[in-house]
Amino acid sequence: MALFTPLRRWQPAFRPFGRQPAGKRMLALTERVVKGPLFGCRMCGNCLLQETAFICHMACPKGLRNGPCGGVNNGWCYVDPTRRCAWDLIYERSRRMHREHKLLEVLPPVDWDRAGTETWGEVVRTARKAGLRNIFLPSGRKGKTLGSALEEHVFRPVRQPGWWKGDSEYHPPAVAEPQSALERELRSGRFVITAEVTPPLTAATARLKEKILLVKPYVTAVNFTDGSSAVPRMSSAACSAVASSLGTDPVMQISARDNNRNSLQSQAIGANAIGVHNILCLSGDSPRIGPRPRSNMNIVDIDSVQMLWILRRMRDEGIYLDGREIKNRPQLFLGAAAAPFALDAALQALRIMKKVNAGAQFLQTNLVFDPDSLDPWLEQLDKLGLLDKVFILAGISPIKTLKLARYLDDNIPGVTIPAPVMKRLADAGDRFAEESVAITVENLLKLKAKKGITGVHIMPLGWEDALPYIIQQAAD
Numbered sequence: 001m002a003l004f005t006p007l008r009r010w011q012p013a014f015r016p017f018g019r020q021p022a023g024k025r026m027l028a029l030t031e032r033v034v035k036g037p038l039f040g041c042r043m044c045g046n047c048l049l050q051e052t053a054f055i056c057h058m059a060c061p062k063g064l065r066n067g068p069c070g071g072v073n074n075g076w077c078y079v080d081p082t083r084r085c086a087w088d089l090i091y092e093r094s095r096r097m098h099r100e101h102k103l104l105e106v107l108p109p110v111d112w113d114r115a116g117t118e119t120w121g122e123v124v125r126t127a128r129k130a131g132l133r134n135i136f137l138p139s140g141r142k143g144k145t146l147g148s149a150l151e152e153h154v155f156r157p158v159r160q161p162g163w164w165k166g167d168s169e170y171h172p173p174a175v176a177e178p179q180s181a182l183e184r185e186l187r188s189g190r191f192v193i194t195a196e197v198t199p200p201l202t203a204a205t206a207r208l209k210e211k212i213l214l215v216k217p218y219v220t221a222v223n224f225t226d227g228s229s230a231v232p233r234m235s236s237a238a239c240s241a242v243a244s245s246l247g248t249d250p251v252m253q254i255s256a257r258d259n260n261r262n263s264l265q266s267q268a269i270g271a272n273a274i275g276v277h278n279i280l281c282l283s284g285d286s287p288r289i290g291p292r293p294r295s296n297m298n299i300v301d302i303d304s305v306q307m308l309w310i311l312r313r314m315r316d317e318g319i320y321l322d323g324r325e326i327k328n329r330p331q332l333f334l335g336a337a338a339a340p341f342a343l344d345a346a347l348q349a350l351r352i353m354k355k356v357n358a359g360a361q362f363l364q365t366n367l368v369f370d371p372d373s374l375d376p377w378l379e380q381l382d383k384l385g386l387l388d389k390v391f392i393l394a395g396i397s398p399i400k401t402l403k404l405a406r407y408l409d410d411n412i413p414g415v416t417i418p419a420p421v422m423k424r425l426a427d428a429g430d431r432f433a434e435e436s437v438a439i440t441v442e443n444l445l446k447l448k449a450k451k452g453i454t455g456v457h458i459m460p461l462g463w464e465d466a467l468p469y470i471i472q473q474a475a476d
C-alpha cells in the first residue's frame with residue numbers, strides 16, 4: 001500500500017527487456033524503492049505523476065493513461081470492486097490541488113523500451129541537453145519562472161516524446177469533405193438516427209443481413225460492437241464489411257481491450273479498403289464481465305484517447321505513429337463513447353474535452369432512460385464550448401423484457417432506469433411491448449428537443465424488430 005495514495009498496485013512492476021548498465025540499474029532500484037511506497041509507482045518508465053496529482057494512474061486495471069473508463073461505479077472500480085477507481089481519486093485530488101487543467105493534456109502510450117527503467121536520469125539528461133543555464137539562471141530563463149522553464153525544457157519533452165507531441169489543444173479536422181454518409185448527414189443539421197446491430201455468435205451471415213436490411217431504411221448508419229461485454233462474436237470489421245456491401249454506412253467499433261497500437265493502425269487502413277469510414281474508439285468492457293475462464297483483465301497498450309489521437313494524425317497528417325508517411329491517407333470520421341452519468345458531470349465534461357481535443361468528432365452515449373438527467377452534463381459541455389465541436393448521439397433502447405430492465409438497472413455501470421419508468425414497465429403486463437416502445441418514443445422526442453443533442457443511437461439489445469415502429473411513431 002502506498003503512503004500517499006490508497007491504491008494497491010494492480011500489476012507487478014515491469015521489467016526492462018535488456019540488462020541495463022549498473023548505474024542505471026542502481027538508479028532504477030532507488031526510484032522503485034522511493035516511488036513505489038510513496039505513490040504506488042509501477043515503474044512504467046514513462047512517469048506521469050505530475051499530471052496525475054501524484055497518484056500512479058497505472059494502478060487502474062485497464063492501465064488507462066488519459067482518464068477513467070465509463071464503468072466507474074459511484075467512484076469505485078468495476079473491474080476490481082474492492083477498491084476506488086484510480087481516476088476518480090486522481091480527479092478528486094487534482095481538483096483539491098487546482099490542477100484540473102493538467103488532466104487535459106493528451107498523454108502518450110508507454111514506450112515499452114523504457115518500461116522498468118529509471119525516469120530521474122532521463123530528467124537530468126534532458127536538463128543538461130537543454131542547458132542548465134537556460135533553466136536555473138534568471139538571465140538564461142529570459143523572464144520565465146524556474147517552474148515554467150523546467151516544464152518547457154525538461155518535464156514536457158520527457159513526457160511528450162517527438163513521436164507523440166500530445167497537447168491540450170483542440171485540433172479541428174484537416175479535411176473539408178465529409179468522410180462518410182454519417183458525417184454528411186450530421187453536418188446537414190438534420191436530426192440523425194443510428195442503430196446498433198449485435199454481431200452474430202455464428203459464422204453465418206443470413207440473419208445479420210436480415211437485421212441490417214430491416215433497420216437500413218430508418219437509420220443513417222449502423223454500429224457493430226467489438227466483443228461487447230467481452231464476449232467473442234463475429235468481428236466488428238467483418239460485420240461492417242457486410243453492411244457496406246449492402247449499401248449501409250457502418251460504424252466500426254474498435255476496443256482497446258483486444259488491440260494494441262499496431263493492430264489499431266492496421267485496422268484503420270484495412271477499414272478504408274472495405275468501405276468503412278466511421279470508427280468508434282472504446283477502451284472496451286473488461287473481461288471481468290465476460291465468460292470464464294477470463295482472459296487478461298489489464299489493458300496495457302493504448303486507451304481510447306490515444307486511439308483517437310493516433311487515427312486523427314493518420315488522417316490529417318498522413319503519418320503512422322512511428323512517423324512513416326501514408327501516401328493515401330485513410331478517410332475517417334472518428335467517434336468516441338460517452339458516459340454522462342459515470343462520474344461528476346464537470347469531471348466527465350473534462351474527459352469529453354480531452355477526447356474531442358484528441359480527435360473525436362461524434363459521441364455516442366450510454367443508455368439514457370431519463371433525458372432530463374443529461375442536462376447537467378450538457379451544461380458542462382456547453383461551458384467548455386464543446387457543443388459546437390462534437391456531434392452527440394444519445395443512446396436509447398427499447399427494453400424487451402422486465403427481467404432485462406432489472407438486469408440493466410442493477411448490473412450495468414452508468415445505466416439507471418428511473419423508478420417511474422420501471423413502474424410503468426412492471427405494471428404493463430400483457431401490454432409490455434407497447435409500453436416499452438411508447439417510453440422509447442417519448443425519450444427520443446425529449447432528446448430531440450434538447451440543445452446539443454444532434455441525434456439518437458438506438459441500441460435494440462436484440463429487439464431490432466421494434467426499431468421501425470419506434471422511428472415511425474416518433475415521426476408521426
Ligand code: SF4
Binds near residue numbers: 086
Ligand atoms: S478500470 Fe475503469 S473503473 Fe477501474 S480504475 Fe480504471 S478507470 Fe476506474
